[in-house]
Amino acid sequence: MAVFTEVPLPLAQDLVSELSLGRIESLRGIxxxxxxxxYFLTTDQxxxxxxxxxxxxxxxxxFYLGLMKHLASxxxxxxxxxxxxxxxxxxxxxxxxxxxxxxxxxxxxxAPTAQHCAQVGAxxxxxxxxxxxxxxxxxxxxxxxxxxxxxxxxxxxxxxxQAELLQQELRFQQQLxxxxxxxxxxxxxxxxxxxRDNVMFDGLPGREMLSGFFDFYxxxxxxxxxxxxxxxxxxxxxxxxGVLDTDRASAFVRAYEGVRALxxxxxxxxxxxxxxxxxxxxxxxxxxxxxxxEAALLKPHDPTHFxxxxxxxxxxxWHALSTEQQT
Numbered sequence: 001m002a003v004f005t006e007v008p009l010p011l012a013q014d015l016v017s018e019l020s021l022g023r024i025e026s027l028r029g030i031x032x033x034x035x036x037x038x039y040f041l042t043t044d045q046x047x048x049x050x051x052x053x054x055x056x057x058x059x060x061x062x063f064y065l066g067l068m069k070h071l072a073s074x075x076x077x078x079x080x081x082x083x084x085x086x087x088x089x090x091x092x093x094x095x096x097x098x099x100x101x102x103x104x105x106x107x108x109x110x111a112p113t114a115q116h117c118a119q120v121g122a123x124x125x126x127x128x129x130x131x132x133x134x135x136x137x138x139x140x141x142x143x144x145x146x147x148x149x150x151x152x153x154x155x156x157x158x159x160x161x162q163a164e165l166l167q168q169e170l171r172f173q174q175q176l177x178x179x180x181x182x183x184x185x186x187x188x189x190x191x192x193x194x195x196r197d198n199v200m201f202d203g204l205p206g207r208e209m210l211s212g213f214f215d216f217y218x219x220x221x222x223x224x225x226x227x228x229x230x231x232x233x234x235x236x237x238x239x240x241x242g243v244l245d246t247d248r249a250s251a252f253v254r255a256y257e258g259v260r261a262l263x264x265x266x267x268x269x270x271x272x273x274x275x276x277x278x279x280x281x282x283x284x285x286x287x288x289x290x291x292x293x294e295a296a297l298l299k300p301h302d303p304t305h306f307x308x309x310x311x312x313x314x315x316x317x318w319h320a321l322s323t324e325q326q327t
Contacts, residue, residue, distance in 0.1 A: 005037045005052045005094050012041070012050065015093055019082045019100055021045050036217060040103065047103040049079065049214075052096050056217060061097050063138040064216050065089045067131065067189050068101070074130040077123065077212035079104060104212040106202030117235050117248045118255035119210040120199055124191075124231060125259035127213065128224045131189035140192055140220030144177050147283050154286040162307065169279050169310060176272055182223075184265055190227035193218040195234045225266045228256060229277040232318075233309055242278075242308035244318050253320040262320070271317035278313050282306035 013024050022045035030038040030049075037052040053061060065081045069089060072080040079101035081089035091098045109116045151170050155163050176182050191198075191213060198215045201208035236249040253262070262270075285303035 004054045005096060007037075007039065007050070007052065007094060011093060012039075015050075015091055015098065015100065016041070016043055018084050018091070020085075021048065021082065021100070041100065048082070048100050049103050050093075050098065050100050051217075052093055052098045053217070054096070056097065058090065058097050060138065060141075061090050061099070063136045064219055065099055066136050067134055067219055068216050070134045071127060071130055076127050076130045077104070077210060078127075078216070079212065079214050101214075104200040104214055106200045106208070106211045108197050108199065109201050109208065110196050112196060112235055112248065114248050114251035116201065116208065117252040119201075120194070120231060120235060121228075121252040121255035122259050123210050123213065124194065124227065125256045127191065128188055128227070129260055134189055138220050140190070140218075140222040140226075142192065142218055142280060142284060143220070143222060144173060147173070147280060150283050150287055154283065154290060157286065157290040165307070165310070166279075166282070169275065169314075172272075173276050173279060176269075176276070181265055181269060185223040185225055185269065186263065186266070187221060187223050189219060190222050190224060191216060191219055192222065192227060192230060194227065194231050223273070224260075225262075225270060225273045226277060228253070229270065229273040230280075233274055233277050233281075233306075233313070237309065237312075239305070242305070242310075242312040244312065244316070246318065249318060249320065267320060270320055271313065274318065275310060275313045278306050278310035282310055 022043040039050040202211040
């Protein structure tokens with residue numbers, strides 16, 4: 001995303017040729033985000049995204065790329081990693097792991113309506129079900145163990161009230177994760193980062209249709225409910241305050257349950273998982289903001305946003321109604 005690695009055009013063309021994707025017409029760095037180097041890549045055969053992985057290694061990437069390939073083969077709307085003549089979808093560029101995927105059509109919906117949220121909710125459920133039989137396994141690398149390791153690192157940068165909230169919430173989530181009710185939650189591969197800017201819609205204004213999910217490089221095996229909570233905390237809130245828009249949230253969950261019904265345990269624990277999702281992104285944004293890496297184009301996100309979201313989820317927990325109760 002931010003440009004950490006400058007890619008010379010001849011090297012990019014060598015990779016494109018190995019993938020039989022034609023001749024490069026343009027190569028443009030993408031400024032958004034802070035994890036990987038991404039370029040929009042246009043050839044005489046189509047539009048693609050070139051990613052160079054800055055933190056993830058060759059041992060981790062088969063899970064992410066393989067999951068995308070698996071989901072694409074199941075008809076889920078995700079980018080399809082491009083293979084070379086030997087069928088390899090993980091490549092090397094500038095001495096680092098790299099991949100090329102097809103570019104999804106359309107654009108973002110940064111001010112989503114209930115109709116947009118419903119489409120994402122149904123698409124998320126379809127993705128969860130399609131990933132059930134994916135053979136590779138990798139835990140969510142930004143899950144509880146990472147939170148536990150990272151909180152002591154960021155605490156010195158916080159005001160006392162913030163530090164108290166962060167430590168209290170971490171203890172709450174540790175206790176929750178040790179409970180039997182949490183252990184019974186359905187699990188499988190999740191996206192774990194399905195924000196508004198990782199989803200594309202295509203079509204005329206007011207008639208946009210979901211065209212796909214992308215950026216699976218935080219994916220891992222975790223509870224499906226956590227994935228749902230991440231989405232609710234972004235798609236269904238007022239960004240300025242973190243307050244939940246219950247109309248959008250209800251539309252999201254209702255559409256999700258139209259594909260995969262939530263269990264009673266999932267309904268019961270959704271408010272706690274929404275707190276967990278807020279905590280996860282508050283921690284990561286604190287880390288990125290206070291301990292940034294060098295990059296040619298780098299825009300770290302404001303960590304106070306997810307502090308507000310976490311406080312809102314604690315002060316006003318939201319229990320989703322089942323599909324039957326809403327109809």
